[in-house]
């Protein structure tokens with residue numbers, strides 16, 4: 001997400017962020033949730049939204065674009081109240097990058113065995129911490145049942161472990177050539 005918009009949304013709850021983003025670009029009503037998620041992880045899309053500030057017909061095309069369906073979540077149909085919290089731009093960016101890598105790879109997920117191996121490693125890892133309750137996690141990692149966060153990268157570990165594009169960022173102390181997930185370590 002571009003800094004210009006990110007600064008407008010920092011510290012807002014999710015619903016507030018949707019309203020603020022819509023107001024900023026000149027769209028009546030809250031920005032559709034999939035459009036805001038896409039703007040968070042695709043700078044080009046965010047840039048186009050900002051470029052058409054105040055151009056209602058063009059904005060309506062953009063926020064209802066079929067490509068935005070890739071960013072829909074089940075909770076869009078049954079919204080729940082978001083928790084009021086501040087967000088940290090760095091965490092937004094890191095979680096957004098992970099989602100973007102995954103989208104680029106066609107939303108592929110790992111096989112169950114790999115997922116089990118990864119989550120078992122995370123469960124025993126000192127980097128695993130309780131999440132800072134920030135709206136970015138509600139947005140990007142909304143489907144995670146275990147929302148503890150990898151302190152090394154800022155992503156929800158159980159979510160990150162599903163994505164075929166992700167790597168563990170820490171070496172296994174007993175096998176330094178491997179990551180804690182057991183893959184060849186890549187710096």
Ligand code: SF4
Pocket residue numbers: 121122123125126127128149150151152153157167168169170180181
């Ligand atoms: S991804 Fe790696 S560093 Fe992060 S919590 Fe899991 S095992 Fe630990």
